[in-house]
Amino acid sequence: MEETIRCPYTGVSWGLGGGNSIGCPPILNFGTEEQKMEYLPRVHSGEIRFCLGITEPEAGSDVAGIRSTAVLSADKTHYIVNGAKKWITNGLWSDYVTTAVRTGRPGIEGISLLIVPLNAPGVTRRRIQNSGLYASGSTYIGLSDVKVPVRNLIGKENEGFKIIMSNFNPERLSLAVGSLRLARTCYEEAWRHALTRKTFGNSLMANQVIRAKFANMTRAIESCRAWVEQIVYQMQHQKDAANDPQIGAKLALAKVQAGKVLEMCCREAQQVFGGLGMSKEGKGHIVEQISRDLRVYVVGGGSEEILDDLGIRLMLSKL
Template sequence: MSKNPSVHEKFGEQIPFCEPYWYQGGASPYYHEGHKKFRATLRKFVEEELRPNVDKWIKEGYPKNLHERAAELGINGVMYPKKYGGHQPDDYDPFYEIILYDELGRIGGGFVMGQIFINGIGLPPVVNAGSEAMKKKVLPDVLGGRKACALAITEPTAGSDVANIRATAVRQGDHYVVNGIKKWITGGAMSDYLTTAVRTGGPGLGGISLLLIETNLPGVNIRKMPTAFDTAHNTTFITLEDVKVPVENLIGEENKGFKLIMSNFNHERFMFAAEAIRKARLCYEEAIKYALQRRTFGKKLVEHQIIRIKLAEMARQIESLQDNLERIAFQFKHAPWDQKEFGAQCALLKVNSSRILEFCAREAAQIFGGNSIVKEGKGKIVERIYREVRYYAIPGGSEEILLDLAIRQAASVGLGSKL
């Protein structure tokens, strides 16, 4: 290894662009020995314990106790303080999270271990604004893999338009009585807690609060929704009928939940991008390996210039996304997740990630040809990822909403007033 500490030893696949540049001996100012150890633990877990079972778990759902195994390895709660049962290393920074979702993305679709991602969007409001009693009750079990937490914001009539949610929470003594519907809630069927947006006040963003709702309470009904993509996890439809939630389950202050939700989105969009980049890279890896073997018209596919151009365009966009992702991570390393000025950057990052994933999935499918339209054989990973593209383009803020958000923020600065 080079004496320069920023130059890294080689790890994983060494065909160029199949792994991030620092896996292939590239120099980086961001990654250190702690990151490398964490990466090695994840790679071993994914290769030995997850990937061999993906096809089975897509049909049956993956076993919940895998999260306890992940906790044993220090994976499940790497972002959270040890005093609450997390596994945050002393040298923790957001690059650990990039490694987490990047390596889990190597599973090859199907959302095995998807609850780690869902916990990552359901727990931050509890960590940032929940009472000490709430943290001590919820975090150790979730971070230990024994329980799970989902984020329940979206409704049939309010997706990205969070300010218009209709689920109500009416205070009656020491309880709130909650009524409403939540839709497209990923992880609902596996979760024991729902970080739930409810209307406790008047119309608009000023009347929204966050409540932690335990899924075993009477009146909570959860059903799995079929989706366009195969999944070992679950997307759910939740009805809340006269659910009595203790007042102490309020997260933060009453009628001030909208700000908590918005600040949580920056982190969520960063997570989406960290996961999407590996799936895009996996499309490239599967495609170039196939092109090196498959022969058409007397040549290997990779000997056809048009195929090389497709691969080059995939690699170009993936590497630009890697740089974009790491630049945002570096900003977050030195400032809070919820800083308003990062909103536009995270919005553009997520759009970049979903569009680059869509491009790579399409081009990989073209290279695989007929093998990319069946759920078996050499092209099954590309086929599976192709059907997952919309999951990255819509949840967490649709591309159109996020592009508009970025420029509205920019224009507001230029105008000196909110647009």
């Protein structure tokens, strides 16, 4: 993830793999052998693509509040799916969406995950115009009486919530890593500019107040990066790490912190660039692009307010 995000245009890397990387793990980790063999080799060869459809117009942070429904047909051979999904990365050109639907009672106990073919009758798609990440293909997916075979159910009916939650830890780690890589890019671009841009007869870097900005960014990036490395080490070496609430807590809080570091570094880099920091052309254009892309790092995969609280609740859960 870190190397991919060295291409500072997040839309490009998300456009290439953003859907598969969150849409396929439920099949990989909870799917039947038949489902794995039907889809994953073709994803691997690039023949087909997946995206993940959790968020809805009326339910984002509150995943348990999703309203899209899947009703089993009388002959129990298929579900009839109705509803809508919003901001679905890669939705425009994916072949399947791993979709959260309501099959049971309200709340977390009535949610299932279905593989919905996006070429099925009743599916509509349109691009959502966001400020950044254009190449990621953010999509509004409409589902109107879409027939989905029962064999496309991932895991058991009404047990989809835990599958959705299991997807979040890796996603949060990847968002944290991406945020810190982009923060470094902002730093690097601004550093180069501060050395070469002259004002009042001197380079920008000759001013203490400018050097202080770099000190601030260095402290923030390096300490957060070290924390993320530590969490990754723990994930690799601790038994049953994937189910440890303490690791989930750290990932939630580290993702928030990395997002804050990115916001701060992007702001400071734009400041070092002056007017160039908001120009789509010229030396500041990379930082300007990051300033439009970064919101998704702060909001996606669980927004700041939600994750801060989740982190502390997970910590308390082990007391």
